[in-house]
Amino acid sequence: MGSGHELAATALDTLPITVAIIDDEGKILLTNRSWREFATAEDDEHVGANYLAAAVTADDEYAEQAVAGIEAVLAGDRDSFSMEYPCHSPDEKRWFLMRVTRFSHNGQRLASLVHLEITERKLAELAAEEHAQQLREERQTVEHVLERVDGLVREVTDAAVSAETRAEIEREVCQRLAATDPYVLAWIGRVDVTNRRLSPHEWASDDDVPLEDDELVLGADDAHPAVQAFERGDTQVIEDVTAHDDADRLWPTGAGDHFQSVAALPLTYGDVTYGVLVVFAAEPDAFDERELLVLESLSGTIATAMNALEVRRMLTTEAVVSVEVAIEDPSLFVTALSETFDATVSYRGPTEDDDGTPLVVLHVDRVLEDVAVETAGIGHDVTPLSTTDDGTLLEAAITDGIVTALSEHGGVIRELAAADGIADLAVDFPDGRSARSAYDFLERRYDQVELLSYHERDEPAQTPHDVTARLESSLTDRQLQALRKAYYANYFEWPRDISGEELAESMDISRSTFHQHLRAAQRKVLAELLE
The missing domain is CATH 3.30.450.40 (GAF domain)
Structure with missing residues (x-):
């Protein structure tokens, strides 16, 4: 081929790709240095060998695909052909791109075979595909989780x-x-x-x-x-x-x-x-x-x-939650009075004085000779209302707030009595939440609180809260005070534990004024019940 052939061959040797020239029968006419080095390493063909014949004998789908593509180019059915194929060794994985291009020289049909290693690109593509597959699987997992969670x-x-x-x-x-x-x-x-x-x-x-x-x-x-x-x-x-x-x-x-x-x-x-x-x-x-x-x-x-x-x-509802507890704490006002008087002290009900100070009516089951002396130093302002054979009726200013606190939780005290250092308390609540909240308050506030019972019981559809709310809106403060004092002091019992004069004195008003307030309050209560 002369000097032009030598120049072309020399130029091909400088390329970092493997190149071979074959004739229309598939015989190798020319290879570059990269081809020869690779062929030696792989025990492959050299100049003069038939590339197609060697490829046909290989039991490999890529070899079959390569032979078909090369023959199509040499036959003139297509101008070029390319394919990617793996060529792994025991030590590493490699991929190549083969490109076949037809050309003519001195009237002879020839083809160039170029093999370019694409391992890095292929590994990157595989990694990208693997990552994409992972993302697809994660997305499917998330979609499944979201679908499950949403449902x-x-x-x-x-x-x-x-x-x-x-x-x-x-x-x-x-x-x-x-x-x-x-x-x-x-x-x-x-x-x-x-x-x-x-x-x-x-x-x-x-x-x-x-x-x-x-x-x-x-x-x-x-x-x-x-x-x-x-x-x-x-x-x-x-x-x-x-x-x-x-x-x-x-x-x-x-x-x-x-x-x-x-x-x-x-x-x-x-x-x-x-x-x-x-x-x-x-x-x-x-x-x-x-x-x-x-x-x-x-x-x-x-x-x-x-x-x-x-x-x-x-x-x-037509039911209430009833809670009964035993409280052992000397700071509780009924317990303190019980210890002071060495007697059972029972809570009758709440009232208030003229300036709105909360008061409670209490009963002591013995006759007190001198209330002022016996209550000195206990921290409560206690006033006697009346004395009977059954005991003494007192009015006390409360300071520890158990009555007010239970009321704020929706509770209505049914019983509160102290004896021998223990106070027994029974309260009705409108619902379980109020009962639990109040019980938590009692446990935090007092030394020892023992729950004796916790149950629901039936109550008329119109509760005392409903009646009280309407009456309190219609009664004047003095009328309500007179009514409460009279009721909690057993004024309506017979024989009476207390006289109207004693009640009037406790309110610092005349006997006639007390009865005027009481009659007005009674008329409104009867109107609520009968009308």
Whole structure:
């Protein structure tokens, strides 16, 4: 080919790509240095060898594709052909781009074969595709989670809002949760404040997952997560019950066979906790941050719905919550007076003096000779109203606020009596929330408070609160004061414990003025009852 051929061959040797020239039969006419070096390393063909014949013998889909493309170019069916193919060694993975281009020289049909290594680009493409696939899978996972969460939130919210009773809320919520993967059991527990126990009230499970058998004791060491959630007021999670030290004690039926993670959430609205929601999952680490946010939102929705039902019930119910407690604290005013007089002191009812100072009417079950002397130093302004064979009637300015505080919680005192250092208190509340809030106040305020009973009882549709509200709006302050003093001092009993003159003196008015106020008040009370 002369000097031109030598120049072309020399130029090809400088290229960092493998190049070969073949004739229309596939025989190699010319190669560059990169081709020869690669061919030596791969024990491949040199000048004079038939490239197509060698490729045909290779049992490889890429070789078949290459032969078909080269033959099409040499036959004139196409001007060029290119393909990418792998050429991996035991030590590394490599990819190449082959490009075949037809040309003529001295009337002979020839083709150039160029092999360019594209390993870096291919690895980058594979990495990008792998990342894209990962993103697609993550997006699908997120979409699935969002779809599940959206459905769960919608169903639980609908169940909570549309329920007519608290038990219905609890039952529907548990069923919705237990039917949602990966949850297998859900229960809602209530607290019995009388015996300090927390126990499941409504529950639902998937695949017969067993429920805890025993009541859970409040205040116990190493307590169940439900107890911890109730007492601490925040979410408690066990990520893997099989690795938990107390799993066999908390779930003796074999927790790991049925569920592997647990979350307990308090159902709290304002300062009232209605119970605890406990959710079990079939797999460990099911309650990640995202899952807990959803459950905490749901627990808030459940508590809000329970509060709405309680408020509605409070407005329409014909029942009240009755609470009876025993208080041991020398600072309680009836207890202090009982210790001072060495007698039983009973609360009759509230009243007030001319300037609005709260007063209470009290009965002492013995005759007091000198009230001023016997009450000196106890911190209460006590005034005798009357004395009978049954004891002494007193009027005292209260300072510790138990009567006012219970009233602010919606409570009506049915009984408050102290003897031997113990005060027995019975109060009616319009709803459970008020009762629990008042009980918390008593526990914070006094040394020892023992809950004796907590139950609902029937009450007429028109409560004393309704009548009192209407009467207080129609009675003057003096009329109401005269009526209260007369009633709590047993003026309407026979024989009377106190005279009208004594009551008038306690109000610092004349006897005739007292009776004028009392008759006016009685007329309005009778009008309320009879008209």
